[in-house]
Amino acid sequence: MKRLRLVSQGLFLMLFIFLFLQTESKGLDELGYPVRLLLDFDPLILITTLFAANTAAVAFYLSLVMITITVIFGRVFCGWACPLGTLHNIVGLFQKGALSDSPG
Numbered sequence: 001m002k003r004l005r006l007v008s009q010g011l012f013l014m015l016f017i018f019l020f021l022q023t024e025s026k027g028l029d030e031l032g033y034p035v036r037l038l039l040d041f042d043p044l045i046l047i048t049t050l051f052a053a054n055t056a057a058v059a060f061y062l063s064l065v066m067i068t069i070t071v072i073f074g075r076v077f078c079g080w081a082c083p084l085g086t087l088h089n090i091v092g093l094f095q096k097g098a099l100s101d102s103p104g
Helices: 002-022 033-039 043-053 058-074 077-082 083-101
Strands: none
Touching: 002 033, 002 077, 033 058, 033 077, 043 058, 058 077
């Protein structure tokens, strides 16, 4: 199960880096499809859009999928998909390696 989680984290990190590179300015004021799709899954964007505009695009309701998964399975996003969590784990591995090399 741990190996599957590591593979999932790696894939989502690569997806994040790809989408980050896709956000370059192309002269348009609108984000492209791949970037916008991940933003549509963000519950915080749904909530802020509802408060600011009193309406939200239908695509923003995809974030309800993320909320439902979190309620059922717990902090799945943090452990399996979040690129920041993945980077935190990688830095932690380097820190453990540095600590084990020091004389005790």
